[in-house]
Amino acid sequence: MTETAPARTAEQRKQDTLDRLAGEVDAWVATAGPEGGAPYMMPLSFLWRDGVVWISTRETNPLARNLLAGGTVHLGIGRTRDVVHVIGACDAVPEAEVSAELGDAFAERTGFDPRATRGAYVYFAVRPVRIQAWREANELTGRDLMRDGKWLVEG
Template sequence: MSQAAPARSAKQRKQDTLDRLEREVDAWVATAGSEGGTPYMMPLSFLWRDACLYVSTRATNPVARNLVASGQVHLGIGPTRDVVHITGRCEALSADEVTEPFADAFAAAAGFDPRAADGPYVYFRIRPVRIQAWREANELTGRDLMRDGVWLDMD
């Protein structure tokens, strides 16, 4: 059994999380239909921009239907022993919000361009409400970095 690394400070954990959101590409996205519908999870690529995550998926897939119906989402980024867990509120972007520069930035970050994919794709904006990050059990205490959409005091 390997020895766990020392726990990071909350300030370091927040910085590591922000760095990760800037460089990572993929997240596990978990949704459920409104009124307690069936849970569904799938990997999606994302763009971190303006303190929000942006994802895109085919309009007919369960994640898209659930996001439209409930507006709630959970995301997991990273391996289980270095995870960022995000609870968020979600909204579909209007056609006016999907500008060419935005769609180009998404395609560059995600490594695929929904505009060139089969079927209609929808873009979603996810506003984090709660963010947690931990590596090992020694970081479970203090894993909350954001609550109610506000970063906690990390000093």
């Protein structure tokens, strides 16, 4: 039988979430087509910077098309038994409009530089609207750390 660790405090869960956003590189990114279209999910590398999750993908990718049409995204970061779930609103930033500083930071953090590839890439600034984090069933209550873009926990 697996022993479950005690539930973390909300403050610890928020700090662990911020550490994960700053320390992880990859997320599962899920979108849906406009007007009830088919869901689409793929792994992408990301950069957490100034409260924004930055992702980039080829402009012709179904994920990019969905984001350009709808602007809502779900991100799953971490293992299923220690997950951060981010629901965000996206703003598209064409590759040509990405500052050199942001492009360099993204490339350094992710190990991938969309500017150095062939084909049109678009960056998306994902602004978290809702963030949840939990490890086990004992953390399901209180898993919301952010709602409507505002942290529910101080510190």
